[in-house]
Amino acid sequence: MADIATDLPVKPRILIADDSRIVRATLIKHIEGMFDFREACNGEEAWEMLLADRHIKVVITDITMPRLDGYGLLQRIRHSSITRLREIPVVVISGSDEQAERERAIAAGASDLITKGIGTAHLVSRLDVLSTLTTTRQEFRRSLESLVQDVNPEALFALPMQERFNADASALLQSAVQGRRNFVLLSVRLALRRIVAEGACGTPPASVMAAIGQLLRRTIRQTDHVAQTGEAEFMLATGSINFDAAIIFARRICHAIADADIANEASGHLFACCGVASLSERGSATEDISLLRMQEIARRRAELGMAQGFIGAVGEQEEAGAANGMPLAAPAIEHAESGTPDAATLLRWIREGRQEQVRPHLDKLPAELQSLAELVMKRSPS
Structure with missing residues (x-):
């Protein structure tokens, strides 16, 4: 056989x-x-x-x-x-x-x-x-939905404690500086946005945080590091990575989390923003860089995105634009890569009051929604 x-x-x-x-x-x-x-x-x-x-x-x-x-x-x-x-x-x-x-x-x-x-x-x-690192958004979303169903919140403690993460990430940063390689730090921030109280945010349940933590650990390379560093925050440190690849990875993480069907209408919908700090931003002036300083930068950018309800990655360029009064917006290539969500996802977004997220996909509705719309339009008036 x-x-x-x-x-x-x-x-x-x-x-x-x-x-x-x-x-x-x-x-x-x-x-x-x-x-x-x-x-x-x-x-x-x-x-x-x-x-x-x-x-x-x-x-x-x-x-x-x-x-x-x-x-x-x-x-x-x-x-x-x-x-x-x-x-x-x-x-x-x-x-x-x-x-x-x-x-x-x-x-x-x-x-x-x-x-x-x-x-x-x-x-x-x-x-x-x-x-x-560039796991597809759909694979990440499906894995997250599956993990939330059966993950044990206690498994979250399998992630390194913040002190261990800081030590490992600092060593990775110093190695990158000495070897003239890049180093990227991501601050992944999460929140539940409630529909009944516009603008009000809550902390995701422990089961959701545990599932996201385990999925991040599975997704990164063995040479990278991840830990939960706040009630609704993860930090991820990676070395020898091209900045563009890090941004793409960060965007896909955030959109996969937001797309996942892991919250209910009563609690609101989950969204995520990722602040990105890169050693390459400073060119050759790396003598005074520290992990603490990069954490401050990454967190500041994540908080900027959260304040605007932005789902995606906020780096140096996005922060500079926001300082000049430009709202955060996903780049065109991100929309091109992501494709059109399925009908169930679009309908769930509408129920959750996320019409702005649905509008970019109206011209390319899934076939099942198009067929339904055509049938409604052809229906004879009663």
Whole structure:
């Protein structure tokens, strides 16, 4: 009898799309042993592989390729009707590391940009982050809903205490400074917003906090650290991570928590905001940076988001905009990646008074809601 699990990769599977056999071979040499891999020599071939192989976790694509170039492949991925594809991390590989090229790639929906001369350690670290941290929003939401049903609140104490977290995170920060690598600290803040008292917020139940804590611990890498650092706050410390990947991860955590059906209409709906502090914000001036200072920055940004009822990540750019009177708003690429929620989610949001969250999806209603609306419109007047 055939083993039905033989096609499941033990290691994360990477798809490398490049028309140069030499470039593909060089990248494979970097990642062989750490990752499983597939090869494509053009964008069309890569697209067909993505459709057929649901175990691919990250895509590395060249920009210039025959039949379909890298930006064309990226556009298909980000506009796919398949959620798995819309949310897959995509790394653009380029001959240069110019800021303009990076900005164009990120604006097109890339998760990261690397150069063809990247070293093994840096490439493996970035792929490790993308394959581990960028869990899809839907997977995170479903796992959270399941955990809330059966998690034991006492399991929360399996997370490190704040003192242990501070010690581990400080060591990770110092290692990043010495190695000239990035370090990111996330303050994940949660609240229950009650419908009956507009603007009033409460603390999530212990079972919800326990479930979120356990899910965060499962999601991060072994080299990262997480702890509950307040009644409704978690702190997450991660090193050797690209800032854009950290922001994407933070946004998906917050939206997955807000999307999860784990509260009831009487208690209100759960929402989350993540304050992000990054070592890369300070450039080379790292001599006076401390974990305490970064915690202050991350918490200040999380509180800014909570005050505006913002679901998402607040970093340096968002904070600067808010200081100039600009309201916090999710970037366009975030909407493109997230897709349209299912009918049950949209209806629940409406019941909870979250019409502003529903409006961006009205033009792309799920098929079941469209059919219902058409039937109502065709109904003869009584």
